[in-house]
Amino acid sequence: MVRVIGLISGTSVDGIDAAFVEIEGSSTNLQVKLIAAQTYPYPPKLRSQILRLCGGESISMAELAQLDDAIAVEFAQAALAIQEGLEPATLIGSHGQTVYHRPPKQHQVKLGYSLQLGRGAVIAQLTNMTTISNFRVADLAVGGQGAPLVSRVDVYLLSHPTYSRCVQNIGGIGNVTYLPRNGLNSSQAIIGWDTGPGNSLLDLAVQFFSNGTKTYDQDGVWASQGTACLSLVEQWLKQDFFQQSPPKSTGRELFGQAYLEQCLIDAQSYNLSPADVLATLTELTTASIEHSYRQFLSEMPDQVLLCGGGSHNLDLKQSLQRRLNPIPVITTSEVGLDADFKEAIAFAVLAYWRLQGEVGNLPEVTGAEAAVLLGEIHTTKGAAVIG
Ligand SMILES: Nc1ncnc2c1ncn2[C@@H]1O[C@H](COP(=O)(O)OP(=O)(O)OP(=O)(O)O)[C@@H](O)[C@H]1O
Ligand SMILES: CC(=O)N[C@H]1[C@@H]2OC[C@@H](O2)[C@@H](O)[C@@H]1O[C@H](C)C(=O)O
Numbered sequence: 130m131v132r133v134i135g136l137i138s139g140t141s142v143d144g145i146d147a148a149f150v151e152i153e154g155s156s157t158n159l160q161v162k163l164i165a166a167q168t169y170p171y172p173p174k175l176r177s178q179i180l181r182l183c184g185g186e187s188i189s190m191a192e193l194a195q196l197d198d199a200i201a202v203e204f205a206q207a208a209l210a211i212q213e214g215l216e217p218a219t220l221i222g223s224h225g226q227t228v229y230h231r232p233p234k235q236h237q238v239k240l241g242y243s244l245q246l247g248r249g250a251v252i253a254q255l256t257n258m259t260t261i262s263n264f265r266v267a268d269l270a271v272g273g274q275g276a277p278l279v280s281r282v283d284v285y286l287l288s289h290p291t292y293s294r295c296v297q298n299i300g301g302i303g304n305v306t307y308l309p310r311n312g313l314n315s316s317q318a319i320i321g322w323d324t325g326p327g328n329s330l331l332d333l334a335v336q337f338f339s340n341g342t343k344t345y346d347q348d349g350v351w352a353s354q355g356t357a358c359l360s361l362v363e364q365w366l367k368q369d370f371f372q373q374s375p376p377k378s379t380g381r382e383l384f385g386q387a388y389l390e391q392c393l394i395d396a397q398s399y400n401l402s403p404a405d406v407l408a409t410l411t412e413l414t415t416a417s418i419e420h421s422y423r424q425f426l427s428e429m430p431d432q433v434l435l436c437g438g439g440s441h442n443l444d445l446k447q448s449l450q451r452r453l454n455p456i457p458v459i460t461t462s463e464v465g466l467d468a469d470f471k472e473a474i475a476f477a478v479l480a481y482w483r484l485q486g487e488v489g490n491l492p493e494v495t496g497a498e499a500a501v502l503l504g505e506i507h508t509t510k511g512a513a514v515i516g
Contacts, residue, residue, distance in 0.1 A: 130151050130152070130153045131151070131152050131153075131219060131220060131481055132149070132150070132151055132152075132164075132216065132217070132218040132219055132220075133149075133150055133151075133152055133218055133219075133220045133221070133222060133477040133478075133480055133481050134147060134148070134149050134150075134208050134211055134212065134218045134220070134221045134222070134258075134477060135147070135148045135150065135221075135222045135223075135224075135470075135472075135473040135474055135475065135476040135477030135478070135480070136204050136207055136208060136221065136222070136223040136224065136225075136252075136473060136476065137223075137224035137225075137472050137473050137476050138171070138200075138204075138224075138225075138226045138247075139227075139300045139301055139437075139472060140183075140227060140300055140301030140302050140327075140329060140380060140381055141300055141301040141328060141329070141332065141438065142171070142176055142179050142180055142183065142226070142301075143168070143170065143171075143176075143344075143438075144168045144169050144170035144171050144176075145168065145169045145171070145203060145204055145207040146166070146167075146168050146469070146470055146472065146473040147165075147166065147167050147168075147169060147207045147208065147210070147211040147473060148163060148165075148166045148211075148467075148470040148473035148474045148477055149163075149164045149165040149166070149211045149212055149215060149218060150162060150163055150164060150474055150477045150478075151164060152477065152478060152481045155482075155485060155487060156285050156482070156487060157285070157313075159285045159286065159478070161286065161474060161477075161478060163467055163470065163474065164215060165211055165212075165215060166211075166467060166469070166470040166473065167207075167210070167211055168469075169203070169206070169207040169210065171203060172203075175196075175199055175200070175203065178196055179196070179200070179226060179228065179246075182196065182228050183227075183228055183229075183381045183382075183385070184381070184385060184386055185382075185385075196246060197246045197247065197248055198248070198251060200225065200226050200246045200247035201246075201247045201248045201249075201251035201252050201255070202251070202255065203247070204223055204225070204247045204252050205251065205252045205255035205256050206255075208221050208223075208252065208256050208258070209255075209256055217258075218258065219258065219259065220258065220259050220260075220261070220477075220480055220481065220484065221252060221253070221256060221258050221259070221260040221261070221480065222260075222261050222262075222264075222476040222477045222478070222479055222480025222481070222483075222504070223247060223249055223252055223260055223261070223262045223476065223480075224245060224262075224264060224472070224476045225245035225246055225247035225248075225249075225262055225263070226245060226246045226247055227243065227244070227245050227380065228244050228245070228246055229242070229243065229244040229380075229382070230242075230243045230244075230275070230276070230378065230379070230380035230382060231243070231382070232274045232275070232276075232377065232378045232379065233269070233272060233273075233274065233496075234496075239272065240269060240270065240272065241269045241273070241274060241275050241378075242269065243265045243266070243269060243275040243276070245262070245263065245264075245265065247262070248262065249261065249262025249263060249505060249507040250507045252507070253507035253508065253509045254509055256509075257509050257510075258509065259484075259506065259507065259508050259509065260480075260506075260507045261479070261480035261483050261484070261504035261505065261506055261507070262504065262505055262507065263504060263505045264278055264476065264479055264489065264503045264504045265278065265503075266505075267490075267501045267502060267503050267504070268489075268490040268495050268497045268501060268503060270501075271497045271498045271499050271501055272496065272497055272498045273376070273490060273492070273495035273496050273497030273498075274323075274376050274377065274378040274495045274496055274497075275378065275495065276304070276323060276378040276495065277298075277304040277305075277306065277321050277322070277323060277378065277494060277495070278475070278479065278489065278490060278495070278503065279298070279304070279306070279471070279472060279475040280306040280319070280321040280491045280494040280495075281479075281488075281489055281490065281491045281494075282474070282475040282478045282479065283296045283306040283308065283321075283475075284306070284308060284312055284313060284319055284491070285312075285478075286466055286478075287306075287308060287434065287461065287464065287466060288308045288311065288312025288313065289308070289310065289311075289312075289432075290310065290311055291310060291431075292310060292430075292431040292432050293307070293308060293309050293310045293317075293428070293430045293431045293432075294307075294308045294430050294431065294432045294433070294434055295307050295308075295422060295426075295430040295432075295433045295434070296308065296434045296436065296461065297324070297418060297433055297434065297435050297436070297449075298327070298435075298436050298437040298471070298472070299327040299328065299414065299435060299436075299437045299438070299439025299440060299442075299445065300327050300328065300437040300438060300439065300472070301326075301327055301328055301329040301332070301381065302323055302324075302325070302326065302327050302329060302379060302380060302381075302384065303323065303324035303325055303326065303327040303414065303417070303418060303437075303439070304321065304322065304323045304324060304378075305321055305322060305324055305418070305421070305422075306319065306320075306321040306494065307319060307320050307321060307426055307430065308430075310431075317427065318493050319491060319493055319494070320375060320425070320426075320493055320494060321375070321491070321493075321494035322375035322376060322377045322378070322421070322425070322494070323377060323378040323379045324417055324418045324421050325370060325371060325379065325384060325413075325414070325417040325418075325421075326384040326388075326410075326413060326414050326417065327414060327437060327438075327439050328345065328414070328438060328439050328442070329381060329384045329385065330384055330388060330389050330392065330410045330413070330414075331345070331346060331352070331407060331410050331411060331414070331442075331445075332344060332345045333385070333386060333389045334389055334392075334393075334403075334406055334407055334410055335351065335407065337389070337393075338351075338403040338406070338407075345438075346407060346442070346444075348441065348442060348443045348444070349411065349442040349443050349444025349445050349446075350444070351403070351404055351407050352404065352407035352408045352410075352411045352442075352444045352445075353408070353443070353444040354404040354408075355401075355402060355403075355404030355405040355406070355407055355408035355409075356405055356408055357405070357408040357409045357411065357412040358396070358399050358401055358405060358409045359412065360399075361392075361395055361396060361399065361409050362409060362412045362413050362416050364395065365392070365395070365413055366413070366416060366417065366420060370383060371417055371420065371421070374424075374425060375425055375494075375496075376494060376495055376496030378495075392406075392409075392410065392413075393406070396409065408444075411442075411444055411445050411448055412448060414439070414445060415445060415448040415449040415452055416452065418449060418452075419449070419452040419453060422453075429453075429456060430456060431456065432456065432457050432459065433449070433453060433456055433457070433458045433459070434459060434460065434461045434463075434464060435449075435458060435459070435460045435461070435468065436460065436461045436462075436466075436468040436469075436471045436472075437468070437469075437471075437472070438469070440460045440468045446458065479503055479504060480504060482503075483502055483503060483504040483506065484506070486502065487502075488500035488501055488502055488503070489501075489502065489503030489504070490503055
């Protein structure tokens with residue numbers, strides 16, 4: 130049994146999710162037990178620096194270096210804090226903070242590029258623990274999207290012998306893994322892709338309409354007071370990203386501030402109230418999920434398992450349930466895998482697989498030419514490589 134800490138800050142840039150897990154087995158007999166989990170919010174100044182960089186603002190190399198180190202320090206502190214009072218872990222899997230993602234093909238380039246800040250070498254030294262980081266580069270180097278990477282972990286933790294499942298993350302961006310009945314033993318392929326916006330546009334709209342006093346719409350209460358403009362949703366769904374077949378991935382580069390501003394311009398001709406706009410953006414998220422299932426899956430799943438912060442948005446959840454009826458839409462927590470910390474848990478598993486010499490990506494999902502080892506290993510003076 131290995132004690133591993135998984136760390137990630139996602140596209141919402143709300144803070145570092147840390148999961149402390151005990152892992153046993155390899156892949157087919159993988160067992161993961163969650164011991165502790167916590168979100169450590171970024172200091173507000175650091176968060177706004179990251180958001181500005183994600184929004185395309187130019188910064189100097191000196192500022193980039195300072196930001197990279199500051200993020201690594203926050204990640205190291207999260208790793209030290211999560212294991213307080215527990216027998217220490219021996220390994221960290223750190224996703225870091227995505228600040229730029231340029232998938233291949235969509236951009237007429239053969240190789241994609243993805244940049245996560247928070248250097249693993251610094252985390253390893255500050256925590257005195259072997260740290261695996263930079264998980265996306267190896268998949269990108271073999272022509273993959275570099276995302277979604279959680280799909281292989283979904284396969285081993287969430288496949289079911291009698292139900293086919295869509296594991297749907299709704300973070301800043303949405304992503305799905307389709308698990309046929311019987312998982313890897315099925316003749317049907319396991320596929321996955323980024324579905325488009327999760328909460329990113331909603332959060333930006335809430336900040337705009339509340340003059341910065343709110344960062345998100347708790348439980349979707351504000352959106353539930355509005356009426357969605359379905360003509361606008363149909364118009365927006367015609368956009369290239371939604372029509373493109375998987376493998377595909379995206380980020381705040383597409384579904385960010387400029388996209389929201391265009392949505393607000395489009396909304397002007399319909400005289401929508403702020404609540405109506407939020408309801409319409411909620412429908413864009415759920416319609417993009419529904420349409421991608423109907424377009425890209427050979428059959429609809431028996432169950433949809435939600436995870437990520439969007440699984441707490443009741444209005445969004447109800448909208449997705451209405452669209453997918455009679456398929457039950459539940460959360461991964463309801464089947465035993467914490468919906469808020471699934472991504473952090475996944476990066477702990479990916480780090481564990483890296484040390485075991487097991488591949489981490491699913492070429493059917495990322496479009497990579499091969500399954501490859503994911504992550505770079507950083508040891509410390511005091512830490513031995515285990516596994
Ligand atoms: N109670 C709630 N009601 C409504 N929305 C919520 C609630 N809790 C969280 N959220 C939404 O979830 C978002 C955070 O989700 P999450 O932490 O899964 O995103 P992320 O991991 O940063 O993104 P990604 O998965 O794209 O990397 C918040 O910004 C907010 O929009
Ligand atoms: C480049 C990047 O950080 N992509 C994230 C983002 O957040 C959700 C979606 O876009 C996604 O597929 C991916 O993250 C998860 C953890 C993944 O790779 O599986």
